[in-house]
Amino acid sequence: MIIAYVIMGDFKVHHLVKELVEFLGSSSSPEKCMDIIQRNSAPFTSSHTASQTAVRNISQHSPNPAAFLSKYEELKSKNLDSLGPFVNLLSRISDDKRLKTYLERHAVNVTASEASSESTSATSLHIDDKSLSKTTEDHAHIRSRLKKKVTSTDGKKLGPFEKSINLSSRTKLPKVPNWWAERPFMTMDFVQDLSANLTPLAGIPPSSQENYLLEDLLYCLSGITGNHIIPQAIIDPHGHVTFSISEGIDLPLKELVNRVLPLASHYSMVARFVEVKSSFEYGVVNHALAAAMQGLLKDYLVFVAQLETEHRKGLLTLHKLWFYIQPTLRTMEILSVIADTINKADARGGKVLSYLHEQTTSAMGEQSGQELCLYLTQAACVPYMEILEKWVYKGVINDPYEEFLVEDNEIIEMEELPQNYSDDYWEKRYTIRRERIPSFLEKVADVILRTGKYLNVIRKAVKSPQAEEIVYTIKQRQYVEAIERAYLFASKTLLDLLMEENHLMKRLRSVKHYFLLDQGDFIVQFMDLCEEELQKKIDEIVPTRLESLLELALRTSAANNDPFKDDMCAELLPYDLMFQIFKILTIETRDEEEYRVQSQNFDLTGLESFSFGYNVKWPVSLVLNQKAIACYQMIFRHLFYCKHVERLLCSVWLSNKVAKSFPLMASQTYGPAFALQQRMLNCVQNLEYYMMFEVIEPSWHEFLENMEKVNNVDEVLLCHSNFLDICLNNCMLTNPSLLPTVHKLLGVCVKFADFIKHMRTYFVDAELTSMLG
Structure with missing residues (x-):
């Protein structure tokens, strides 16, 4: 999907690829690298045999196999999740001679540049030291900072409670006194006493x-x-x-x-x-x-x-x-x-549970050992399962120490959604943290995420499902079935809320009428009413007058029967269609800054900046979110501009009627111009026909068929997103080579129409004068 609004995961991959290209000093485009990655990407399946094969392969190519194996065993003992994929990557690099040579050459260059920067920084530090020695106050300040740093990092000074875990700033930990430093004999462990000496037992029976x-x-x-x-x-x-x-x-x-x-x-x-x-x-x-x-x-x-x-x-x-x-x-x-x-x-949270689950399942042959591991796993799972229960039954996360597999990013509060909704709420507020997923919940992680998200949306509208206690067992069937029952309730309830109570399909048809020019008489009346106003510069347009004309067009056309017509509004955007699309297509590249600079110099007319807006309330805004409305607006602006060009060329046709009264020789002089006008008109009308009847209509009917088969809101979002993607792509709005060409052709048509309109007075007066003379 190369359209504007990519999902967060793709954006992160794009950003990482860009950083890698810059770090390696490559001239390759990040977009090309992304295309290669997407074409060749496949899910990594980790297995013990594959990992051992990769380790053996790396050790054979390593100049110091013993050191490599020692480091691998050290990392393996830490139970790192990413160790398998990382070893597999190193194995592939070791097999690729060209890549190895390139990386070695780059490493030499980086080492040389680092050495140069270190020498420079050493010189600057020496100079700073001289300047710092001028005052005793600076000496005292540096000495106190060093002392504080040394005492805080001295391993012997740290007690059991002094080690910190990297938690976000949202997590506020209570302050606990360091009892072990003040009262060392409170510990259940041995107290380190360096003065203790052994009492000899030699000579005793x-x-x-x-x-x-x-x-x-x-x-x-x-x-x-x-x-x-x-x-x-x-x-x-x-x-x-x-x-x-x-x-x-x-x-x-x-x-x-x-x-x-x-x-x-x-x-x-x-x-x-x-x-x-x-x-x-x-x-x-x-x-x-x-x-x-x-x-x-x-x-x-x-x-x-x-x-x-x-x-x-x-x-x-x-x-x-x-x-x-x-x-x-x-x-x-x-x-x-x-x-x-x-x-x-x-380890914390899900990683601890994954290890305990692994120990429990691997102790099958030892009954007492398995019972002990099962007891520990069940005990450790209790608080995690309580968080899970609250999420899948109420749509609420109570995770004070950031251990749960679903993270609440707190982008926007739900109370603000009806007035200031952002699609970030659905896509980015609740996300899965893969490193926190216990291995026994891996298969249902996405179901858990969707269940809580659905309930979070509907919790104020309907009652929560009947809560069942979720308890860890070796056999996953019991808790998996409980999670799936909660998911089915949440997905069905939210889907009914959207489809039945909030009339989602009727609203989508309403949006199609206006944004995709499905309501023919309305757009004609609107353009008749607003054409004069929209030809002004954007600073000269009165927004309230534009809103009044839109209201008049809605009330005097077939759109008056639409129950959702009052949600329509007029918008004047500070950029034209080309800038909007190319800013999206060139995201995270150098061209984006060029488009941003150019946008400040645009002297836009109303026709270039105008678009419809649509007021959507929660929970319909889940589907008709800002991303979707922006896609509809881009398609509308393209179609609207084509309609405007068609109307200009049709107004030129009126000049043909005047030319019919000219003498034969004189009328033939204007024949090529009128023939060109007809070709332009045919071209624009064919372009409109292609977009509206060969792209939008078939895609809309396919979208309706898919909507009849959906079972949850995520499938609704996917169907709607696919519909918009197809329309954007097939209408050539996401093609950076075709769109400028179409835009230039339409610009030529506008210039031609303006020229004929401007010259019409002159050639009509000239011909009539010659006829009278």
Whole structure:
């Protein structure tokens, strides 16, 4: 679709292509690149086999395969959604020798230019430093800024609550005091104590060593540092804790201790995850997951307390401890893996749910592991599903931490729509954020978007559907069916609201009568009444007089029977048709600025700037939005100008009647001019016939047939958009090579008609004088 108003996705792709062309220093046109991309684009289907093939191919061409594979595994551990397509792209580049050579050459040029700019900036910085040294105040200011920057980025100074997530300015997070910095012993995890030293156990009998080690193990399993077993400081805040054990321990006892300590490490990982992810900026999904894990940690600490009771009774040994912790060790290991993966990926919202769903489905062979993953997934899904329920049942988004798959861009408030409607409300206010979609909702994401949009439109007009609780299950059928039922209700209700209550088809027929010149007597009467007024300069036209003449034409023609005639209005646009169309066709190119500059110098007449306007109220404005009205106006202005040219040429024909009274020799002198006039008239009339009867009428009948088959508002919008696209394209309004030619031909006809009209007085007087003489 190359018409004016492209959808937002195409515009973004066009913008990115333009940036890429400029970055590479290419002379290619962004439009040509876009055409190539659209012709060769195909959906990318990611699979494990395809990704592994691409990775193997890249590593074979890489000068350092080990470094590449290491980086790939690091990114893979973060569970990045775009890793598969990106690796596939790199693999294709590595197979294309011409592209590789071009990119290498460009990289060398960029490196050289960056080196030059760095040397220049270094010089400028040196000069600035000299100028800054003139005053002690500048020194103090710079010193304070540096100190603030260093303290804010020092990893050791940051507590669990100090890490920030990139949220939009609309999200206001409550301020929470940094308890972990002020009261470090409030944590469930180990407190880093650099002064802690190991107490040696050398020389102590093995039975006494076992008692000491049991005591310390129970401490470590609860996140408390022991005397003979202490945790080592961790550099990575999401890393696993390792432990140091006193020297001189009996080897069998040390082996048992090393078997038990992973449970303490898993507990530490989960406890840190619960404390950090409970912070506001990590979102309600992480909050729910952390709460579920905290519940499991409470059960775990009860289990440790039971072990401690056994130890106090003297009934616990290291072998018994190893036996007792077997089920818990597996549970904590699963929790630790989940916490570690989410931490590395810095996941929020739908990404967390996608990973949990993947863990649940992959644990099919292990019943206890699958039940645990299912419990965590269901718990984490609760707040997400509550947002989903409110959206698909009420058309309202309550997403304080920007996690839901539908984003409210808040372009325009609904209360403003009847007076100041923009089609941005429908196309841009609610959009899908693909990176937020849980994998188990991927297939119904578009249905979810449309359901909420429909309900958002009709929520003030009709009652909401009966809400059903949406709960996550391994089998998708239950919640998918609930979503589809809500969608069917919303789509049918909104379609009925448009078609039945607001008479959409009657309004479209009314628009066709006026904008596409379907009401023949009305346009003739209007041009008869307004022709003199429209031939003035745009600054000399009185808008109220034009409105009165339009009203008179409506009341005195067959249009008087139209119930929607009062929605018509007259508009005088500050640019002509050519500028309007070419500004659209040259969007994001250098030519656009040239057209903008030229528009300031236009000395327009009323005929060149006139167009009909149409007042539309909500919710009909969903279909007859500003984009659609603008397309109708472009077609109307073209047809209206052709009608004007036809009327001028017909007025020239009146001169033929006067010439019939001339002598034979004299009348033959004017024969070529009148023959040219007839050819021009035939050309213009054929052009009008082609546009009105071979383009618009067949397209309109096809549009009516398609409208009988629509099931939702999106299909209505698509049918209407396709109808306008076909009319614009086939009327040659979107062809940058044909439109200027047609416009010039019409301009020649106007000049010819004006010339004949101007010269008519002279040649008639001359011939009559010669006849009398």
